[in-house]
Amino acid sequence: xxxxxxxxxxxxxxxxxxxxxxxxxxxxxxxxxGRTLGIVGESGCGKSTLARLIVGLEPPTEGSLLWxxxxxxxxxxNTFRSRHSKTQLVFQDPYSSLNPRxxxxxxxxxxxxTHKLRGDAEISARVIELLAVVGIAADMQTRFPHxxxxxxxxxxxxxxxxxxxxxxxxxxxxxxxxxxxxxxxVMNLLVDLKNKFNLTYIxxxxxxxxxxxxxxxxxxxxxxxxxxxxxxxxxxxxxxHPYTKALIESIPEHxxxxxxxxxxxxxxxxxxxANLPQGCAFHQRCPLAVESCKLKVPELLNATKSHLVACPExxx
Numbered sequence: 310x311x312x313x314x315x316x317x318x319x320x321x322x323x324x325x326x327x328x329x330x331x332x333x334x335x336x337x338x339x340x341x342x343g344r345t346l347g348i349v350g351e352s353g354c355g356k357s358t359l360a361r362l363i364v365g366l367e368p369p370t371e372g373s374l375l376w377x378x379x380x381x382x383x384x385x386x387n388t389f390r391s392r393h394s395k396t397q398l399v400f401q402d403p404y405s406s407l408n409p410r411x412x413x414x415x416x417x418x419x420x421x422x423t424h425k426l427r428g429d430a431e432i433s434a435r436v437i438e439l440l441a442v443v444g445i446a447a448d449m450q451t452r453f454p455h456x457x458x459x460x461x462x463x464x465x466x467x468x469x470x471x472x473x474x475x476x477x478x479x480x481x482x483x484x485x486x487x488x489x490x491x492x493x494x495v496m497n498l499l500v501d502l503k504n505k506f507n508l509t510y511i512x513x514x515x516x517x518x519x520x521x522x523x524x525x526x527x528x529x530x531x532x533x534x535x536x537x538x539x540x541x542x543x544x545x546x547x548x549x550h551p552y553t554k555a556l557i558e559s560i561p562e563h564x565x566x567x568x569x570x571x572x573x574x575x576x577x578x579x580x581x582x583a584n585l586p587q588g589c590a591f592h593q594r595c596p597l598a599v600e601s602c603k604l605k606v607p608e609l610l611n612a613t614k615s616h617l618v619a620c621p622e623x624x625x
Contacts, residue, residue, distance in 0.1 A: 312340040317372035319358055328583040332358040334533040345510040347524030349517055355533040356513045360481045364398040397470035401482040403462035407454040413465045414450030420472040439468040460491035479511040496522055521545055529553045532590040539616035549618040551595050597622045
């Protein structure tokens with residue numbers, strides 16, 4: 310079983326500006342069952358949009374998303390009502406993603422009832438079991454989200470996602486809203502849960518040190534496109550694309566990913582996604598850009614068998 314994302318495009322029409330925002334521009338990826346794909350990039354590069362498409366919250370404008378060969382999001386409303394979804398999303402902010410008027414026990418129980426995963430007599434025991442899996446005591450199930458810490462709220466959000474018995478978890482910056490002191494605990498919990506339940510992860514973040522900690526493969530996004538893809542060792546320890554190098558250069562000195570020489574500091578601003586430049590979207594900021602970069606969108610090329618980069622200049 311695997312996730313296949315095939316040439317997916319997502320555009321949003323803005324009536325006030327009479328323009329179209331190009332959020333995703335031909336994304337093609339695959340993730341094997343039991344693996345973790347890390348997706349990194351600046352804010353606005355399309356990471357969260359891709360997450361919403363994978364779990365069926367929005368349809369793609371073009372392209373297809375398949376889980377084990379079956380289209381994701383096809384007949385979404387009926388799927389959500391009749392049987393549990395095999396894909397679940399853990400949001401960035403656990404406070405806004407939990408119902409403030411619902412106890413955490415009721416929040417998890419609602420998933421079990423909606424998807425008819427347990428009988429009425431079994432729901433209470435299952436809620437306690439799920440809370441225990443994420444390290445929350447049973448007597449806290451009567452509390453409301455505002456009575457919990459940020460780390461506890463995110464653990465509840467993870468328990469709610471697990472209640473649907475998913476095969477694929479999409480984690481959209483799951484620790485970025487948490488205090489630094491609790492991030493490591495939540496990350497270790499995610500690693501343990503992946504191994505315990507044989508889950509497949511899509512881990513989205515702008516923090517490369519977190520992505521390195523959990524990912525098997527990494528995809529680097531820029532303005533709705535994949536510019537580099539490979540194992541975490543290939544991408545972070547031997548980056549090829551100038552944008553990937555710039556991301557790594559931005560990591561503080563105390564992280565484990567460093568030592569990459571990058572002589573040219575990026576200049577300029579990220580282009581407007583409603584008015585993308587012709588050719589490579591990165592060419593206006595790239596120190597390696599040549600005339601051909603302004604004319605043709607580069608394809609992902611093999612640096613090695615498993616390491617792909619969308620920049621022919623670095624492969625010459």
